[in-house]
Amino acid sequence: MQDRIQSSFDRQSLMATLGARLARVAPGAVEITVPLAPHVLQQQGLAHGGLTFSIGDSAAGYSALTTLSEEMEVVTSEMKIHYLAAPKGVTLIARGRVVKPGRRLIVVAADVHAVDAEGAERHVALLTGTMIPVPTG
Amino acid sequence: MQDRIQSSFDRQSLMATLGARLARVAPGAVEITVPLAPHVLQQQGLAHGGLTFSIGDSAAGYSALTTLSEEMEVVTSEMKIHYLAAPKGVTLIARGRVVKPGRRLIVVAADVHAVDAEGAERHVALLTGTMIPVPTG
Amino acid sequence: MQDRIQSSFDRQSLMATLGARLARVAPGAVEITVPLAPHVLQQQGLAHGGLTFSIGDSAAGYSALTTLSEEMEVVTSEMKIHYLAAPKGVTLIARGRVVKPGRRLIVVAADVHAVDAEGAERHVALLTGTMIPVPTG
């Protein structure tokens, strides 16, 4: 499962473009981290909301994928993000989780934290959404 | 207003990283386009959901900004995206709009279309969300 | 189709409890109205948000149902509501519509307007959500 998710992640060119890395894969719980580098910011020099969303959505989706057999993958049907605090720090970490597994749809969530130079975390975003299982290409 | 929004857009390093461009600024209606380049895709070679979200969110936010005076900018409070169809084509175009203006919060929406080589459009995503006006830095 | 939807609506005891009425059924577009009676209010004497949601959700769901064959019904998977203005007046009217039909899921929306004694309308809520087709019991 770890290999399958790493391989899928490696084929997502946007993740490489953003500098994101798959940090942890466990059943129903996947983590993605990304450094707050100069090329992923908004106009005030903070992490862009699109960056926060992208890693949160991917972490949630891969969490759903851990509940499925090898012949399946998932696509996002809909996703909501609440921004909770200014994403300041050196890294963002998104922790995906499964709220409700299912055969037809999987309800997922993700929490995104900003991590400062001392390792202190601040909750900066909450995502909830729906993943749809589909047969692999 | 056009200059103000172009200047803000130019300071969003993520937009340059994604290859996005501000295509149109009108009161309550802003458009952003992005080519479907090899560095912004997901594992199946389609536009990444994070790309679609990023330009939709920015188009919606700038649409809200056109309703405010120069001393104000906006931050996204929450945003929801429905993915409607596979984002195939050569370009994505996000059209932001204001659903309900306000002093304390602005309800916004955006429609994202995929455009093929012949210019035909396909509706690929619908976003709705809340922008909060804040005094400029 | 009109009969099928009226019959389903008549079996929803909550609709009768709220005083709601099916006002119009057309392909992909269903309307539900409810008087702002004393038993459906919140603490300030305005229409309760739960009332607005209930008729918006039902109007959206029945709009989806008009796109399906007789052996199918729909269940709401998720629904989002933006409250846009204070729901003052004598009646609420919810107009459901289909954003994207589909076999596995149907993306829907509804606009709720408050109508005053002169018939003037005010847009008070916007709903967007996902309906899942399921075989009829």
Next chain:
Amino acid sequence: MQDRIQSSFDRQSLMATLGARLARVAPGAVEITVPLAPHVLQQQGLAHGGLTFSIGDSAAGYSALTTLSEEMEVVTSEMKIHYLAAPKGVTLIARGRVVKPGRRLIVVAADVHAVDAEGAERHVALLTGTMIPVPTG
């Protein structure tokens, strides 16, 4: 605080119409219960989604209210509900909570469980949304 919230709840005529009761008030955590009575159902005889939403939204809103001073109340700006399982049983219980307090807006959530005759609970809905503090009438 308990009195203030009970008094506000008692003025919500919809809650009485639905048969809902304020079951618990603690800082940042409010519970509302409602019996699954014959007058609050949908066409298949299950709890209507509007019922589930109504008590979830109110529980979330009152949870936010516990974080504010007496001169303030809250209005719902937007709310999303995910339906997770069929709401079968004898009672629904909604547990509201505060995700992120704030002066301008409060991010809230609620979990709704169906309770059967033996007291066993089943998670049937998850709500996330935004409350806006406003001065009391």
